[in-house]
Amino acid sequence: MAEHAEVRTAGPRLLGRAVIYALLILLAMYYLAPLFVMVSTSVKTLDEIRAGNLIALPAEITLSAWAKAWSSACTGVDCSGLRGNFWNSVSFVVPAVLISTLIGAFNGYVLTMWRFRGSDLLFTLLMIGCFIPFQVVLLPMAQTLGWLGIANSTTGLVFVHVVYGLAFTTLFFRNFYVSVPQEMTKAARIDGAGFFRIFWRIILPLSPPIITVTVIWQFTQIWNDFLFGVVFSSGERQPITVALNNLVNTSTGVKEYNVDMAAAIIAALPTLLVYVVAGKYFVRGLTAGSVKG
Amino acid sequence: MSSAASPAFKRLGDVVEQALPKLVLGPTLLASLVFVYGFILWTGWLSFTESRMLPRYELAGLVQYISLFQNDRWWVALTNLAVFGSLFILVCLAVGLLMAVLLDQRIRAEGALRSIYLYPMALSFIVTGTAWKWILNPSLGLERLVQQMGFTDFTFDWLVNPDMSIYTVVIAGAWQSSGFVMALFLAGLRGIDESIIKAAQVDGASMPRIYLSIVIPSLRPVFLSAIIILAHIAIKSFDLVMALTGGGPGFSSDLPATFMYAFGFTRNQIGLGAASAMMMLFTVAAVVVPLMYSELRRQRHG
Numbered sequence: 001m002a003e004h005a006e007v008r009t010a011g012p013r014l015l016g017r018a019v020i021y022a023l024l025i026l027l028a029m030y031y032l033a034p035l036f037v038m039v040s041t042s043v044k045t046l047d048e049i050r051a052g053n054l055i056a057l058p059a060e061i062t063l064s065a066w067a068k069a070w071s072s073a074c075t076g077v078d079c080s081g082l083r084g085n086f087w088n089s090v091s092f093v094v095p096a097v098l099i100s101t102l103i104g105a106f107n108g109y110v111l112t113m114w115r116f117r118g119s120d121l122l123f124t125l126l127m128i129g130c131f132i133p134f135q136v137v138l139l140p141m142a143q144t145l146g147w148l149g150i151a152n153s154t155t156g157l158v159f160v161h162v163v164y165g166l167a168f169t170t171l172f173f174r175n176f177y178v179s180v181p182q183e184m185t186k187a188a189r190i191d192g193a194g195f196f197r198i199f200w201r202i203i204l205p206l207s208p209p210i211i212t213v214t215v216i217w218q219f220t221q222i223w224n225d226f227l228f229g230v231v232f233s234s235g236e237r238q239p240i241t242v243a244l245n246n247l248v249n250t251s252t253g254v255k256e257y258n259v260d261m262a263a264a265i266i267a268a269l270p271t272l273l274v275y276v277v278a279g280k281y282f283v284r285g286l287t288a289g290s291v292k293g
Numbered sequence: 294m295s296s297a298a299s300p301a302f303k304r305l306g307d308v309v310e311q312a313l314p315k316l317v318l319g320p321t322l323l324a325s326l327v328f329v330y331g332f333i334l335w336t337g338w339l340s341f342t343e344s345r346m347l348p349r350y351e352l353a354g355l356v357q358y359i360s361l362f363q364n365d366r367w368w369v370a371l372t373n374l375a376v377f378g379s380l381f382i383l384v385c386l387a388v389g390l391l392m393a394v395l396l397d398q399r400i401r402a403e404g405a406l407r408s409i410y411l412y413p414m415a416l417s418f419i420v421t422g423t424a425w426k427w428i429l430n431p432s433l434g435l436e437r438l439v440q441q442m443g444f445t446d447f448t449f450d451w452l453v454n455p456d457m458s459i460y461t462v463v464i465a466g467a468w469q470s471s472g473f474v475m476a477l478f479l480a481g482l483r484g485i486d487e488s489i490i491k492a493a494q495v496d497g498a499s500m501p502r503i504y505l506s507i508v509i510p511s512l513r514p515v516f517l518s519a520i521i522i523l524a525h526i527a528i529k530s531f532d533l534v535m536a537l538t539g540g541g542p543g544f545s546s547d548l549p550a551t552f553m554y555a556f557g558f559t560r561n562q563i564g565l566g567a568a569s570a571m572m573m574l575f576t577v578a579a580v581v582v583p584l585m586y587s588e589l590r591r592q593r594h595g
Contacts, residue, residue, distance in 0.1 A: 016500075017398075024395050027388075028409045031472065034424040035412075041427065053438045054428065106317050114314035122322055129329045133529045133577055135553045135570040137332040139339060139563060143348065163328045166321050195313045224417035226532035227550075231558060241419045245536050248423050257427055264423040268416050275415035279408055283476055286414060 042066060042261035049257050065258035069266055073259050075238075075246040082263055084236060085243035089223060092154045092239070096161035097218040103162070104169025104214060105207065109199055111170070112177040113185045123174065129167035137164075138231050145232060152237050160232060161222045168221075169214050172288060176210035177203065209281075216278055217285035220271050240267045333574065339567035346561040357568035367569065370547040373459045374576075377466070377548065378527035384467040385523055386516070389474025394504060396475070397482045407479070410472035418469065422536025425465035426452065455545035458538050462530070462546060465537055470526060474519050481515035482508065517588050524580045528573060549573050 037054050043061045044052070071081040111123050141160060142151070150156035180203070188198050229239040238246075244267045248260045275282050343353045361367050392410055396403055413421060428434050429452045436449040451457035485508060493503045531550035538546040540555070547555075549569060557566020 020395050020398050020400070023391075024400065024406055027392060027395075028406055031409050031413065031468070034421075034428060034468065037428055038424050049433065053441050054434055055438060103321060107321050110314040110318045116314060119318075122318070125330075126321065126325050129325055131525070131577060131581060132329060132333065133550070133570070133573045135529075135531075135550055135557075136336050136574045137328060138553075138570070139348070139557055139567055140332040140335040141328070142558075163324050166324065170321065194310055195317075220415060224419075226417065226419050226535065230535075231554070241417050241532070244423065245419050245532075248426065248536065249539055257430075257433070260423060261427065264420045268420040271415045271417070272412070275408075275412055279411075282415065283411065286473060287476060287480060 038261045038265055042069075042258050042265060044258055046254075046256060046258060065256065066262040066266075068256070069247075069259045069263035073247055073256075073263065074250060074253070075243040076235075076250065078236065082240055082243050082247070082266055085238055085240040086266065088154070088237060089239040089241075092157040092161070093219060093222045096158045096165065096222050097215055099158070100162045100165040100169045100218055101211065101214045103166060104171075105173050105211070106199070107166070107170040108173025108175075108177050109203055111174045112180070113182070113198070113203070114195070123170075126167050126170060129164070130171065134164065134227055138227075142231060152233050152235075154237070156232055157228065157239070160228050161225070164228075165218055165221065169218065172214045172217070172285070173207075173210060175288060176207070180206060212278065212281045213285040213288065216274055216281050219274060220282065223271050336567045336570050339563060340571045342564050344563035344567070346563070348563055353564075357564040361565060361568045361572070364565075366544050366547060367549075367552060369544055370549050370552040373546060374528065374548050377459055377462055377530070378524065380460070380463045381466050381470070381527050382520060382523045384463065385471045385474045386519060388467065388471040389519070390478050390509070390512075392471070392475040393478035393482055394508075396479055407476070410475050412472070413469040414473050416469065418530075418532035419536045421465055421469045422533050425461065425468070426537050429461055429464070452538065453542055455542045458542060458546040462534055462537055462548075466527075466530065466533055469533075470523065474523070477515055477519050477522075478512060481512045485511055514588065514591070517584060521581055521584045521588075524584075525577065528577050528580065549576070 033055075040055075040058055041049060042065050043063065044058045045062055045064075048059055069082055071083050072079060073081045075082070075085070111119055145151040145156045145160070148156075148159075150159060184202055185198050188202055193201070224241065225239070226241045226245065229242045230245070233239065233242070244263050247263050338350065338352075339348055340357050341352050341354065342349050343351070343356060396406060400406065429449070430436075431450040431453050434449075436447060439447040439449070451461045489507060490503055493507055498506075529550060530548050531554065534540055534546055534548055534551050535554075540547040540551045544552075549572065553566050553569040553573065556562040556569060
């Protein structure tokens with residue numbers, strides 16, 4: 001902004017700045033409020049919750065709700081907390097993320113460096129998989145998992161998440177490799193380097209940023225998934241999101257809001273942690289994955 | 294290939310090497326063909342049968358679609374989708390744009406504020422639903438808080454009020470997704486050529502006027518992609534409703550996705566569930582395809 005303009009309008013400008021900051025801070029408080037309410041409710045006793053209000057600070061901090069959410073709260077008939085479901089989620093999320101990322105990387109590599117007649121059309125067909133509402137595949141998939149003998153198993157959930165995550169991972173890698181100059185791989189090919197050698201020596205060393213973006217995207221998506229979890233698993237096998245929903249929406253007994261909140265935070269912690277540590281890559285994935293897909 | 298390899302072996306190696314890209318892509322394409330396209334056809338077939346608890350494959354015409362559109366609950370779900378979808382998109386666009394414009398004014402601590410606005414996107418809709426279910430709790434939540442502030446007549450029972458329950462889904466959904474729209478708009482704002490804005494300032498145009506007549510119109514492509522993504526989220530919304538209201542009270546906050554789950558999986562009406570799933574697919578296609586098309590056409594014509 002030009003200096004003389006600044007001097008001429010210093011008064012209103014200062015007021016304008018104040019309004020802008022006030023609005024920004026109000027908005028920040030609005031976004032943080034639910035998190036604050038969750039954390040403070042989770043460390044209150046039930047009596048204090050009933051007597052006080054949402055934003056009152058806890059009189060004393062107790063972690064008993066956390067302990068109960070983790071190891072003894074009832075999620076339906078089973079009363080062993082979210083602990084088992086947390087590890088369930090870990091056990092299918094980790095392989096599903098790794099497999100879908102690996103396959104996506106190779107697909108992206110083929111679709112940019114080893115294009116063949118019709119490969120662009122195939123890519124478009126693959127991308128439509130990002131758009132379908134998954135409701136349209138649920139009934140056949142339930143049947144198919146039964147036939148394959150992997151219904152209600154970790155393998156089954158890994159399978160489903162890999163199959164329906166591939167379109168996204170392929171998209172990420174393809175859009176990243178498109179900007180890698182073709183000359184690099186062409187020269188290597190003339191020197192006699194093959195498919196895997198070029199991938200290993202040239203492409204992979206360029207890939208850490210896009211691998212990070214993809215891993216974070218897939219991790220967040222799969223950890224937070226509820227639809228596949230609720231349809232394709234039951235009882236002890238359920239992922240943490242399904243168990244959390246059961247815990248919160250069971251109608252029997254006294255409603256323990258502090259346990260509900262502790263459970264919700266436990267379910268949110270892994271993805272929140274990733275967001276805090278690698279937010280930049282998370283945002284990159286969000287915009288890349290959604291603008292194109 | 295080393296020169297020691299026999300010619301026959303070398304030729305085989307070449308063939309494999311040439312086919313390798315297709316072999317690598319093959320499994321993904323096969324999976325897409327079977328588990329996306331094949332399963333859509335399969336669901337489509339089921340929607341033309343009288344399947345109930347178990348799938349049956351004798352065609353029975355449009356019975357399921359007829360009973361779907363005679364089903365009050367389906368009409369509630371469709372009406373809710375229209376209400377929820379339009380409000381959700383409008384609120385997210387308005388709040389997202391406001392935050393992006395505010396953040397674009399050379400703000401201190403922009404990074405920190407951006408992270409705060411965006412963190413809900415890292416949460417599961419189940420977590421968001423759980424948190425808002427507690428905040429909107431009709432006796433102990435927001436209602437109690439405002440009453441304790443002195444407004445003793447204040448009531449806020451949307452969560453248990455069948456006429457208002459769908460709006461609680463809008464509140465929680467917009468809280469989760471508006472930060473993401475902010476990120477899209479902010480990226481768009483950063484891409485605008487500053488010299489145009491400077492020129493307008495020299496001409497004496499006020500800041501609000503510059504935004505209304507120059508900056509916001511130039512964000513048209515961002516609006517389009519934001520609307521596509523938000524519409525897509527709205528049509529697929531399932532977890533948020535399940536956690537927040539469970540579709541209730543009664544089925545007053547049902548959406549097509551919760552309807553499909555209820556009939557396809559808990560009420561053993563596979564045919565009806567399949568028909569509702571197909572209607573969801575058509576809705577996505579009807580909304581997304583024209584928007585994508587106009588976006589592509591615009592790109593092609595510059």
